[in-house]
Amino acid sequence: MRPENQTVVTEFILIGFSNFPHLQMVLFVVFSLMYIVTLAGNIIIMTIIRVDKSLHIPMYFFVAILSFSETCYTLVIVPNMLTNLLIEHKTISFMGCATQMCFFLGFGGTNCILLVVMGYDRYVAICKPLHYHVLMKQTFCTKMVAFSAITSFLFALIETSFIFKLPFCRANQIHHFFCDMAPVIKLACTRNYIVEIIIFIFCMLAIFLSFILILFSYMLIFNTILKIPSAEGKQKAFSTCASHLIVVVVHFGCASIVYLRPKSTYSLEKDTLISVTYTVVTPLLNPIVYSLRNKDVQIALRKILERKMLIQT
Template sequence: MEHQENLLEVNDTLVIEFFLLGFSDIPNLQMLLFGIFFLAYVIILMGNGIIILITRVDKTLQTPMYFFLSNFSFLEICYVSIIIPKMLMNIWTQNRNISLFECATQMCFFLVLGSTECLLLAVMAYDRYVAICNPLHYPLVMNGRVCIQLVTGSWTTGITIQIGQTYQIFSLPFCGSNQINHFFCDIPPIFKLACGDTFVNEMSVYIIVVLFITVPFLFILGSYSKVISTILKLPSATSRARAFSTCSSHLMVVALFFGSGIITYFQPKSKHSSGRDRFLSLFYTIVVPVFNPMIYTLRNKDVMVALRKLLP
């Protein structure tokens, strides 16, 4: 594999091009990896596309819960499309160069969409909390206007902050190697290439992680602790089973997504392992999005009924 030399400006301190190593350390498996990731991308697009379609077509699914689910599915499509197409192109062409601007753009969109996903998962937990703990007030509390405001807030809240964080990270000087030991421009591998003291930048990342990952995660745990407590008090076993089925899918997604994200971003730079970072990143950028449509459809009777109506 031919590595192209990095281009440096003026005094060899400002890198304007990076080289995404990806999975180049296993050259014999490149086409196998391409096939696996391409199949995963197709599954994500089709699975989430079907969810968006049936929630729009089937009138029984035009409720706040499925409104949030359709938005979540659209978000998942955007989220993986920032990473997988570029990764597939790199594997297919073996041209792994990425400009500094393209790298910064990819990171910015990834952070904005990742933040949106965290907030939207918290909104979905709040929806289940109101539906199960305050069912009589549910139609009033979760009216159409409120649902749109919650979704809009989730999409827009992190934009300014994450653009600022991306600018701060790429304002760092990069010298020496321009090889990113990762398959996309994530924060930990970029920090490893930075020269000088990155303490302030790392503290900034931790603060934003607390705001967009830890706080929503704790909010979700608090909401579901009350939800589970309410469910256990229901007199009917059928009612308990139905309530658990609508919540368990969301809890599984939350555990997978937040768990891998917290482990990745709460470590100091010196503790990051390239192999482990790549594995965790694969988990929350590809593995979890692949299983999300399955979790939300196969474990949901209403969605399965709507799907059967849609299929000939």
């Protein structure tokens, strides 16, 4: 991944939150609390879905996989970010930067495709309820998860390889708190427009195409919901999609702002704020949305807690 003529740059300096020296400790405390809640929330959701047999259906299978992917996604970024808030020399090795970028893109892409698959699951459940158990078999669901991960990490490996084959010979200060694509590409000695076009196409496929597929699914879903005669039936059908819709809007909204906008609008302060949203806030939002807004998960959690209380007494 690292050519012989690029040995000048051996490490990168992550500028990140250096513009806010007096807020380093405050940011560390705030982000640490958010990270703990994110980890706890995702672990609780995965445990509940694993333990409660009533949740052993495709919808919650995908929720559990998304929680696992989000946990890995935050592990790639947040621990290193928290460490850099406490130390003076915020460096990362050349290969460490490439590895972080590859896993970040891999898990980020996996989340995108999983949200598409979850949209398809809701489409089948509402538009083709009689065929749900036939179309959404466990083998099919497992294959979709495998496809999401393999495809995303293949694209991530290709993108990362292209980026780190660029010549890095002078500047090594990344104006970000992790190794994201745009700030790393800006450090290259020469611009390679072919590489930038390829990366943009990959981003379009991962973000725009995924969002279009979800949008198409919900057009069919809403068309079916509008045909339901009773208001109660409409509300019940829509409630099964609300949590997924909230996560989709936040996830793809932040991703499109960062990766599908003109390079001329790049700003360290704005990008840092947006990146905090999709690396810290969005992973925190997912377990909250899928637990607080989901009656099945709430009931399952209550059963588990009552069971534990009975055992202790």
